[in-house]
Amino acid sequence: MQSTAELWSALTxxxxxxxxxxxxxxxxxxxxxxxxxxxxxxVSSQKTGSLSGIPVGVKDNIAVEGQPLTCGSRILxxxxxxxxxxxxxxxxxEGALMVGKTNLDEFGMGSSCENSALGNTSNPWxxxxxxxxxxxxxxxxxxxxxxxxxxxxxxxxSVRQPASFCGVYGLKPTYGSISRSGLTAYASSLExxxxxxxDLQLLKESFRVMAGxxxxxxxxxxxxxxxxxxxxxxxxxxxDEGVLDAPVAEAYRQAIDALEALGHPIKRVSLQSLNxxxxxxxxxxxxxxxxxxxxFNGIRYGMAPTFAENPAELMRKARHEGFGDEVKLxxxxxxxxxxxxxxxxxxGQAQKVRTLIRQELAAIYQxxxxxxxxxxxTQAFKKGEGGMDEYRQKTADVFTCLANLAGLPALAIPTGxxxxxxxxxxxxxxxFGEERLFALAKELEKTFPLETPEGALDIGSLQ
Amino acid sequence: MVPSQDEWSLxxxxxxxxxDEGEAVRLAxxxxxxxxxxxxxxxxxxxxxxxxxxxxAGDNRVRxxxxxxxxxxxxxLDAAPEAxxxxxxxxxxx
Numbered sequence: 001m002q003s004t005a006e007l008w009s010a011l012t013x014x015x016x017x018x019x020x021x022x023x024x025x026x027x028x029x030x031x032x033x034x035x036x037x038x039x040x041x042x043v044s045s046q047k048t049g050s051l052s053g054i055p056v057g058v059k060d061n062i063a064v065e066g067q068p069l070t071c072g073s074r075i076l077x078x079x080x081x082x083x084x085x086x087x088x089x090x091x092x093x094e095g096a097l098m099v100g101k102t103n104l105d106e107f108g109m110g111s112s113c114e115n116s117a118l119g120n121t122s123n124p125w126x127x128x129x130x131x132x133x134x135x136x137x138x139x140x141x142x143x144x145x146x147x148x149x150x151x152x153x154x155x156x157x158s159v160r161q162p163a164s165f166c167g168v169y170g171l172k173p174t175y176g177s178i179s180r181s182g183l184t185a186y187a188s189s190l191e192x193x194x195x196x197x198x199d200l201q202l203l204k205e206s207f208r209v210m211a212g213x214x215x216x217x218x219x220x221x222x223x224x225x226x227x228x229x230x231x232x233x234x235x236x237x238x239x240d241e242g243v244l245d246a247p248v249a250e251a252y253r254q255a256i257d258a259l260e261a262l263g264h265p266i267k268r269v270s271l272q273s274l275n276x277x278x279x280x281x282x283x284x285x286x287x288x289x290x291x292x293x294x295x296f297n298g299i300r301y302g303m304a305p306t307f308a309e310n311p312a313e314l315m316r317k318a319r320h321e322g323f324g325d326e327v328k329l330x331x332x333x334x335x336x337x338x339x340x341x342x343x344x345x346x347x348g349q350a351q352k353v354r355t356l357i358r359q360e361l362a363a364i365y366q367x368x369x370x371x372x373x374x375x376x377x378t379q380a381f382k383k384g385e386g387g388m389d390e391y392r393q394k395t396a397d398v399f400t401c402l403a404n405l406a407g408l409p410a411l412a413i414p415t416g417x418x419x420x421x422x423x424x425x426x427x428x429x430x431x432f433g434e435e436r437l438f439a440l441a442k443e444l445e446k447t448f449p450l451e452t453p454e455g456a457l458d459i460g461s462l463q
Numbered sequence: 464m465v466p467s468q469d470e471w472s473l474x475x476x477x478x479x480x481x482x483d484e485g486e487a488v489r490l491a492x493x494x495x496x497x498x499x500x501x502x503x504x505x506x507x508x509x510x511x512x513x514x515x516x517x518x519x520a521g522d523n524r525v526r527x528x529x530x531x532x533x534x535x536x537x538x539x540l541d542a543a544p545e546a547x548x549x550x551x552x553x554x555x556x557x
Contacts, residue, residue, distance in 0.1 A: 082538035175518040189517055215526050221519045279504045282497060290478060297479065299553055304544035308554050312479070320481040328480055329490050332471060333497055335478040349504050351514030356507060358515060391496060407518020431519065 004199040008148050009053035011459050012097060020462045025146045028457055033121045034131070034141035036060050037068045038100035050205055052095030057141040057150035059134075060101035061108055062193060063182035064088050067098065071184050072106045072116035075302045075322025085182020086217065087151065087193050087210040094209050099147065102137030106324050107293065108155055108186045110134050111376075111393040113162075114383065115326045122383065123166060124453040125421050129380040130387065132162030135196070139166040142196050143422075145457035149206055150196045155187050156281055157375070157400020159194035160412035164375035164424030167414045167451055169203050169441065170196045172400075174431050175407030176221030178207075179214035187288040188219070190281075190404040198450055204438045225433035228369045233265045234427075234440075235368035237399075245378045247418035252374055255415055255425040258447040259372065259440075269364050269371070274398065276353045281401035282394060283337050283350035290334025296322065326390065358406045370436060371428045373399050375412050379421045403428050411437040415448045422451070467495055 002010070011017050022040045029035055035057065058064055061071045062085050069081040088098060105115035113121040113136030121136045123129040124144040131140040135152025139162035142150050152159040154172035163170025171194045178193045185191075193210065197203040213220045236256055244252060260266050271277075298304035298318025299311070305321060308314035323331070337346035364371060377396050381388045388396070403410040403426075410428040417423065429436045471491040475482050482490060533539075536549075545552040 079542055080538075082535055082542060213524075218524050218526075219517060220524070221521075223519075273507070276504055276507050279501050283501050283504070286497075294479070298544060300551060301542035302544070311553050311556060314554055315479045316481040319479060320483075323480075325486070325490065328482070328486065329493055329497075331478050331480060332474055332490055332494050336471075336474045336494065336498070337501065339474065339477070345505070346501055348514060349507070349509065350501075351516060352509035352512045353504055353507050354515040355512045356509055358518075359512075390493070394497075395500075405515075 004148055004202055005051070005054060005205075007459060008055065011462065012053040012055060017462050021459065024457050024462065028144055028455065029146060031122065031127060032124050032140050032144050033119055034102050034137040034144065034146060035100045036070060036072070036103050036119050036137065039067055040099055049094030051091060051209060054096045054149055054202070055099040055147045056091060056096050057100055057102045057138050057147040058088065058098055059104050059138050059150070059152045061104060061153060061184040062088065062151055064098045064101065068101055069184070070101070070118055072104045072118055073322060073324070073327070074117045075296050075298075075318065077118065077303065079301055083182065085193070086179035086214045088182060090209050091206065096149070102135070102141055102150060104137055105134035106327050107184065107289075108134040108153055108158055108191070109289070109326050109330055111157070111161055111397065112381070112387065113137060115324060117324050123380050123421070124456060125167065125380070128382060129421065130165065130383050132165030132380060134158040136162045138196050139163050139168055139170065142166070142168045142198055143453060143456070145452070145459070148197060148199060149202055152194055152196055153183055153191055154194045154404065155191040156285060156397050156404050159196060160400050160410060160426055161376050163196050163412040164414070164426075165380035165422065167417070167422030167424070167453070168196050168198050169200060169414065170194060170412040171203060171207060171434070171437070172403055172410045173207060173211065173434060174221065174409045176217075176219050177432065178210045179217040179220055181214055181216035185292040187285040188292060189288060190285060200438060200441055200445065207434060223432045225430050225436060228436065230367055230369050231265060232263065233267050233368045234259050235267050235269045235364050235371040237371060237373040238268050238270045243377060244374055247379060247423060248374055248377060251415050251418070251423040252425065255372060258444060262443050267368055269368070271360055273353065273357045273360055277357065277398050277402050277405065278395050280350040280353040280357070281397065281405055282333070283346050284354065284405075286330045286334035287337050287347050288334065290331045290338060293327070293331055298322070354405050357402065361406050361408070365430045369429070370433070370440060373426060373428065375399060375424045375426045379418065379423060399426065407431060409434045409437060411441055413441050413444060413448070414450055417451055467491060
């Protein structure tokens with residue numbers, strides 16, 4: 001039987017089939033809205049390598065030379081990237097095809113893709129529901145079968161939460177293991193590029209290709225995870241009743257049972273710092289965002305007002321017209337917590353809380369190989385008014401932003417459906433423990449086989 | 464304008480954000496709510512802990528201090544809203 005990679009490689013090498021694929025993709029994406037731009041002509045540049053001919057969707061905050069780099073924002077609506085991110089260069093060197101840019105919450109700030117100024121993405125399982133965010137376009141594209149592989153970026157859960165909402169695998173790698181060069185900076189000490197796929201082998205291979213030190217990213221890290229001395233023990237986070245929606249709570253129990261049935265000793269643990277995770281995360285993320293987004297001022301690139309009396313007015317007008325509400329809110333909060341006199345109270349305290357959290361996790365890993373926990377307290381929520389308000393979305397990031405504060409790798413794994421919508425759990429390993437996560441996901445594959453939404457693209461049906 | 468709104472307006476000015484009245488009221492209220500959440504961190508006992516600035520802080524890795532020329536400077540200039548020859552144009556400073 002041909003592997004997923006071989007099937008896709010054969011498809012993109014056949015110009016007739018490729019044309020059919022492009023048409024089918026356009027038809028399906030007319031409903032799902034996962035891509036902001038699509039550049040299928042790249043098929044002619046196919047190279048030989050471990051990802052030869054694999055079409056990849058790229059979150060539109062990652063630079064691909066000659067393609068748009070909008071970050072889902074009006075302020076960058078017409079920007080064409082002059083260069084490619086290191087991760088993209090490495091994928092291209094292995095023959096992968098960058099076929100288009102996917103929708104996201106503006107600058108990666110959100111959990112639904114509804115904060116995008118440029119596109120409207122729906123969940124392929126039910127178009128009335130969100131695909132999640134901020135890498136919602138990438139998750140939706142993979143779930144709908146439009147591409148076998150897509151890239152997102154994970155600052156506080158932006159790969160894992162949409163992967164979970166759409167029923168695909170999503171990896172947040174160890175901080176620094178994939179170069180951030182070419183990833184539009186939002187919160188530099190937290191974020192990392194991560195792949196999403198329906199096929200574990202492809203997910204693993206894409207990570208292998210992208211990982212490694214890069215002279216363009218001085219915050220890069222390389223290392224290895226010591227061998228497991230815990231007999232495969234899985235720590236399970238104990239949570240109060242009512243923290244999770246009923247279907248997610250049930251899925252959590254099922255995942256624990258599945259791991260136990262596979263022979264993994266289960267150790268129940270609690271996190272004393274659980275309630276500190278979200279405030280520490282948002283303090284640090286907004287502080288870094290306020291500094292990083294200062295570069296968007298209408299001078300060197302992006303949108304500029306038609307008239308301004310002086311440079312200061314030009315900057316204010318460009319940012320007023322170019323940024324959406326959520327971006328303005330986070331810049332405002334970040335500027336506030338860094339203001340003279342407030343720094344120790346907020347940013348300094350958050351960084352110490354971060355140390356506290358890391359120490360607590362290190363203690364858990366003394367006796368456990370990985371930690372199992374939910375990705376998000378709910379399944380995908382409804383779009384628009386009937387959905388989840390922005391404040392609740394932020395507090396619901398508690399399980400995902402933990403890995404970002406600690407810099408640890410975490411993998412979202414699909415664990416079935418409830419009410420016609422996907423469920424997902426995540427496993428978090430010590431630093432550089434990605435292989436451990438892939439192995440655990442492989443073990444769980446039989447218990448939780450991947451489901452496919454109705455109307456997804458089936459490349460086997462293309463003649 | 465309530466005091467907290469003044470505070471957020473001043474912060475907006477520092478952030479080079481121009482907010483219209485509707486935005487100012489809406490964002491100040493959301494920002495206050497988040498600030499309250501941030502303040503809950505004051506209960507944490509962090510005495511004696513060093514701040515974490517980078518998950519795996521080690522020695523600085525720096526590139527050699529040597530000049531490198533880019534072969535695609537034109538493309539970077541093309542991205543500017545207004546440019547002339549090799550210069551980016553901005554309104555008069557004075």
